[in-house]
Amino acid sequence: MADIIQLLPDHVANQIAAGEVVQRPASVVKELLENAIDAQASIIKLIVKEGGKTLIQVVDNGNGMSVTDARMSFERHATSKINCADDLFHLHTKGFRGEALASIAAIAHLEMQTRQEQDEVGTLIKIEGSKVISQEVKVSPKGTSIAVKNLFFNIPARRKFLKSTQVEHRHIVDEFHRVAIAHPSIQFYFYSNGSELFNLPAVNLKKRIVRIFGQKTNEKLVPVAEETQLVKIKGFVCKPEYAKKSRGEQFFFVNDRFIKSPYLHHAVTSAFEGLLKPDFYPGYFIFLEVDPGSIDINIHPTKTEIKFDDEHSLYAILKSCVKHSLGQFNVRPALDFEKDPNLDTPYTSTHRMGIQPAVTVDRTFNPFSSRPEKSFSKGFSKPTGEWESLYLGLDSDEFKDNAFNSFTVESDVNSDSIFQDYESLERSGIPTFQLRRKYVVSTIKSGMLIIDQGRAHQRVLYEKLLGNITVRKTISQQLLFPIPLNFSKPEITVLEEIKDSLLALGFVLSFISDTILEVSGIPQLVRESELRSILDQLISDYQHNLTSEGFSESEILAKTLSKSLAVKTGEVLDIDSQQALVNSLFACKESKISPFNKLIYVTITDMEIDNKFI
Numbered sequence: 001m002a003d004i005i006q007l008l009p010d011h012v013a014n015q016i017a018a019g020e021v022v023q024r025p026a027s028v029v030k031e032l033l034e035n036a037i038d039a040q041a042s043i044i045k046l047i048v049k050e051g052g053k054t055l056i057q058v059v060d061n062g063n064g065m066s067v068t069d070a071r072m073s074f075e076r077h078a079t080s081k082i083n084c085a086d087d088l089f090h091l092h093t094k095g096f097r098g099e100a101l102a103s104i105a106a107i108a109h110l111e112m113q114t115r116q117e118q119d120e121v122g123t124l125i126k127i128e129g130s131k132v133i134s135q136e137v138k139v140s141p142k143g144t145s146i147a148v149k150n151l152f153f154n155i156p157a158r159r160k161f162l163k164s165t166q167v168e169h170r171h172i173v174d175e176f177h178r179v180a181i182a183h184p185s186i187q188f189y190f191y192s193n194g195s196e197l198f199n200l201p202a203v204n205l206k207k208r209i210v211r212i213f214g215q216k217t218n219e220k221l222v223p224v225a226e227e228t229q230l231v232k233i234k235g236f237v238c239k240p241e242y243a244k245k246s247r248g249e250q251f252f253f254v255n256d257r258f259i260k261s262p263y264l265h266h267a268v269t270s271a272f273e274g275l276l277k278p279d280f281y282p283g284y285f286i287f288l289e290v291d292p293g294s295i296d297i298n299i300h301p302t303k304t305e306i307k308f309d310d311e312h313s314l315y316a317i318l319k320s321c322v323k324h325s326l327g328q329f330n331v332r333p334a335l336d337f338e339k340d341p342n343l344d345t346p347y348t349s350t351h352r353m354g355i356q357p358a359v360t361v362d363r364t365f366n367p368f369s370s371r372p373e374k375s376f377s378k379g380f381s382k383p384t385g386e387w388e389s390l391y392l393g394l395d396s397d398e399f400k401d402n403a404f405n406s407f408t409v410e411s412d413v414n415s416d417s418i419f420q421d422y423e424s425l426e427r428s429g430i431p432t433f434q435l436r437r438k439y440v441v442s443t444i445k446s447g448m449l450i451i452d453q454g455r456a457h458q459r460v461l462y463e464k465l466l467g468n469i470t471v472r473k474t475i476s477q478q479l480l481f482p483i484p485l486n487f488s489k490p491e492i493t494v495l496e497e498i499k500d501s502l503l504a505l506g507f508v509l510s511f512i513s514d515t516i517l518e519v520s521g522i523p524q525l526v527r528e529s530e531l532r533s534i535l536d537q538l539i540s541d542y543q544h545n546l547t548s549e550g551f552s553e554s555e556i557l558a559k560t561l562s563k564s565l566a567v568k569t570g571e572v573l574d575i576d577s578q579q580a581l582v583n584s585l586f587a588c589k590e591s592k593i594s595p596f597n598k599l600i601y602v603t604i605t606d607m608e609i610d611n612k613f614i
């Protein structure tokens with residue numbers, strides 16, 4: 001038989017290589033942007049039309065190419081970035097495989113115009129499917145412009161598999177984000193179908209992120225920083241309350257190259273353990289700087305996967321670094337308020353040794369009665385603590401006009417202690433005060449804590465009630481005269497269904513007829529006057545939740561009761577109640593999110609406060 005093996009012609013080899021390098025328009029965008037960065041451009045423009053299907057153009061003001069280089073750049077394995085295999089381990093450029101331009105030129109119509117600084121004129125080359133159509137001398141600005149049109153024009157199967165214009169556009173935007181975040185000191189423009197999508201001036205990393213993702217991002221970011229022999233880490237993680245159900249704002253950069261790493265992703269998410277609801281992902285922008293010799297970038301043609309020499313150590317360092325930041329910036333309460341580990345026992349444990357949360361709230365207080373208050377809003381003239389020293393020199397009218405009017409400051413707070421560094425909120429005498437009868441404000445190690453009193457109390461009650469239901473140990477108050485209550489038949493049926501849980505909560509009930517329920521005992525926390533409305537609420541929540549959300553009976557009851565019983569906005573808490581509330585909250589298994597999935601508290605770091613005075 002005759003010999004059958006032959007070398008593939010270059011254009012075929014290039015087309016095959018293109019299959020790996022160019023999966024979709026966004027891949028072209030990535031390669032062209034990276035080439036512009038490698039050429040040390042300080043301004044880069046990206047122009048696309050129809051999700052890159054008809055045009056992708058990148059214009060840079062970088063080094064440009066000589067006539068010969070311009071022609072050479074389209075050859076396969078033609079690169080100016082490495083000379084020998086050893087150079088692969090000292091990489092400081094994005095590119096090194098010398099494949100991108102050859103691959104792109106094999107499957108599209110391409111026009112390149114380029115000029116080096118020292119040359120008077122530049123070069124214009126047109127290529128279609130690896131074939132040079134024309135090459136001419138052209139007056140050009142310094143730098144390079146590469147326009148790629150009609151991608152996959154000669155591979156109909158690939159063109160057919162492109163997704164909708166919107167989807168391809170989305171991929172391009174993602175790619176643009178990655179490159180733009182990795183290089184905040186380069187100015188980027190991005191135009192799509194003739195309109196400007198992004199105009200990103202050269203700034204620092206934080207500003208770049210905010211510029212891309214919106215002003216609101218500013219408050220989401222917590223800086224991370226660590227320096228070890230193995231790796232330098234910098235960047236930001238997003239506070240847990242901003243975690244999202246969808247993946248998206250998650251970025252790893254290794255030596256300023258965006259990479260995907262499920263392993264390192266795991267390191268970050270595990271640092272958030274206990275702070276995120278299930279199926280929520282934290283956002284992050286993390287830059288790792290490692291010795292180029294300790295990684296292998298050449299394991300995938302698109303260079304988005306990397307092999308690290310010492311992945312395990314990197315994992316550990318990254319995890320502890322993120323954890324540390326969350327603690328330092330007070331996002332992780334557990335680090336500041338050392339929790340009693342006993343409280344971490346499951347609800348179902350019958351041997352709960354932990355401190356029972358005890359919030360004493362003045363439930364007889366009527367916010368509309370004229371009980372005198374020691375507050376700045378009323379008795380401004382006589383603050384009995386030493387708070388006035390804080391405001392010395394402030395004109396009192398001006399003071400009354402501003403937002404401080406709404407402060408309710410408890411008089412027996414010892415102002416001396418307010419500004420000390422508090423190691424733990426568990427010690428007695430936490431400095432607290434109530435703000436607008438809605439929030440309890442306290443200081444913590446690295447700043448200020450603002451707690452929504454209603455939500456905090458809901459959380460405390462919820463955990464307590466849930467514990468009571470499962471442990472079946474509760475205290476009920478005997479009513480002097482049993483109260484008969486009328487319900488509809490379906491309502492009585494519901495009450496019968498949840499009877500066991502109601503008993504566990506402290507209700508003592510007997511069903512007199514199919515429409516009358518007699519109550520002879522109620523949970524300690526419930527007032528007689530609230531009984532009817534609470535039972536009505538329990539019935540309706542139970543019916544509603546049963547059909548929709550799939551919560552357990554105990555959870556539904558505990559939620560409803562916690563909501564009914566919790567202090568509300570407008571209620572004044574005395575200092576003991578405030579402190580008990582704070583302590584009980586941080587003794588909860590979950591202190592960040594209310595039973596209704598609302599944020600319970602926010603922290604304002606010292607740095608944030610200081611920044612406001614700059």
Ligand code: ADP
Nearest residue numbers: 035039073079080095096097098099100101144
């Ligand atoms: P690689 O980037 O891996 O070297 P490419 O095919 O992307 O391979 O590019 C080939 C060569 O063309 C590069 O090594 C570089 O010398 C040159 N080149 C490509 N794009 C530009 C540009 N925008 N400015 C200057 N030179 C460029």
Ligand code: MG
Nearest residue numbers: 031035095100
């Ligand atoms: Mg390249």
